[in-house]
Amino acid sequence: MGALAPLTRPGWVDAGRQLLAGIELAVDEVNGGGGIGGRPLELLVRDTAADPERAAAAVEELAGLGVAAVVGEYHSVVARAAAARADALGVPFLCSSAVLDALTEEPTQWVARLAPAQSHGWRTYADFLLGAGHTRIAVATQPSVYWASGTRILRERLAGRGGSVVEIDVQGSPVGAVCDLLVEQGVTALLLLVGYPEPAAELVRAVRGDRRLGELLIGAPAGQPEFAGWAGALGADGAGIPFLRYLPEQLGPLGERVGKELRARLGEEPSMVAFEGWDSVTVLAEVLRSHGAGDRAAVAGAWPRVEVEGTRGPVRFSRTPGTGVWQWAWAPVHVVDRDPADIGRFRIL
Numbered sequence: 001m002g003a004l005a006p007l008t009r010p011g012w013v014d015a016g017r018q019l020l021a022g023i024e025l026a027v028d029e030v031n032g033g034g035g036i037g038g039r040p041l042e043l044l045v046r047d048t049a050a051d052p053e054r055a056a057a058a059v060e061e062l063a064g065l066g067v068a069a070v071v072g073e074y075h076s077v078v079a080r081a082a083a084a085r086a087d088a089l090g091v092p093f094l095c096s097s098a099v100l101d102a103l104t105e106e107p108t109q110w111v112a113r114l115a116p117a118q119s120h121g122w123r124t125y126a127d128f129l130l131g132a133g134h135t136r137i138a139v140a141t142q143p144s145v146y147w148a149s150g151t152r153i154l155r156e157r158l159a160g161r162g163g164s165v166v167e168i169d170v171q172g173s174p175v176g177a178v179c180d181l182l183v184e185q186g187v188t189a190l191l192l193l194v195g196y197p198e199p200a201a202e203l204v205r206a207v208r209g210d211r212r213l214g215e216l217l218i219g220a221p222a223g224q225p226e227f228a229g230w231a232g233a234l235g236a237d238g239a240g241i242p243f244l245r246y247l248p249e250q251l252g253p254l255g256e257r258v259g260k261e262l263r264a265r266l267g268e269e270p271s272m273v274a275f276e277g278w279d280s281v282t283v284l285a286e287v288l289r290s291h292g293a294g295d296r297a298a299v300a301g302a303w304p305r306v307e308v309e310g311t312r313g314p315v316r317f318s319r320t321p322g323t324g325v326w327q328w329a330w331a332p333v334h335v336v337d338r339d340p341a342d343i344g345r346f347r348i349l
Contacts, residue, residue, distance in 0.1 A: 002062035011050035022277025052081030076100035112326035126157035
């Protein structure tokens with residue numbers, strides 16, 4: 001089995017490390033239980049470094065090495081490139097964490113996904129903002145298909161209920177100028193649709209340090225605050241920033257057990273991305289056991305029939321409009337933040 005993850009910069013390394021920890025733990029458990037048909041599941045890991053071309057080349061290399069399937073990837077634009085190459089080569093690809101709605105240009109039988117589509121999660125986030133009384137929102141954004149898609153989803157959802165979105169392109173803009181714009185525009189919330197750790201952390205520090213913006217809500221729907229590096233870099237400034245988290249309010253026995261194992265492996269609290277990694281391998285292992293590892297078409301053909309108990313609930317795939325892939329609809333979705341009274345604790349909002 002091939003695995004894709006951003007393990008070096010400019011990739012989101014914290015996410016890649018968590019994703020890989022979940023993947024590796026599940027592979028170890030599969031092999032500890034006898035493997036696939038008595039044979040060990042071999043894992044071939046490739047670092048995408050948030051580079052779409054590198055991801056596509058990795059899929060081609062893994063296909064040539066004879067993998068039964070590929071799992072993983074966190075960055076949406078990178079996962080889209082991997083999915084396109086997997087579709088072209090006839091290699092099953094189970095995307096773990098990327099959320100961009102249109103993961104493929106055309107519907108394909110070769111690709112399935114665990115993470116919720118971006119429109120599903122980000123509409124939930126927009127509803128949270130509206131429910132909290134925020135109708136005039138600013139988004140600090142950088143050029144990217146993913147950020148542009150998120151901005152469109154937010155704008156459409158907010159506009160339907162009398163809200164509006166002010167877009168601020170932070171590419172090359174000093175943070176002081178961004179703060180001035182926020183004051184001028186009279187917004188009540190700023191959403192960080194930008195890279196991590198920078199410029200996201202720099203923007204947080206600037207806003208937190210500007211007395212004019214003391215009542216401004218900072219939000220990060222893409223999930224930057226979930227990772228330990230966020231709390232380490234920003235301390236108290238990183239608390240109270242709502243983000244999307246694809247975990248249930250309370251994990252069941254399987255999730256608790258896997259979470260304990262992940263915590264020991266990582267040396268820190270596992271994120272939703274680690275659980276996505278574990279679920280991906282567990283789902284794929286069940287497909288390989290029931291349909292064999294030697295026939296890629298049979299593996300891909302099993303997406304609509306597989307049902308597996310994952311860490312966050314039963315996983316089954318269906319055709320969801322607008323995605324083009326076999327989709328788990330849906331993983332649990334919550335808006336959470338880090339508690340200002342205890343930055344290591346998450347609050348469901």
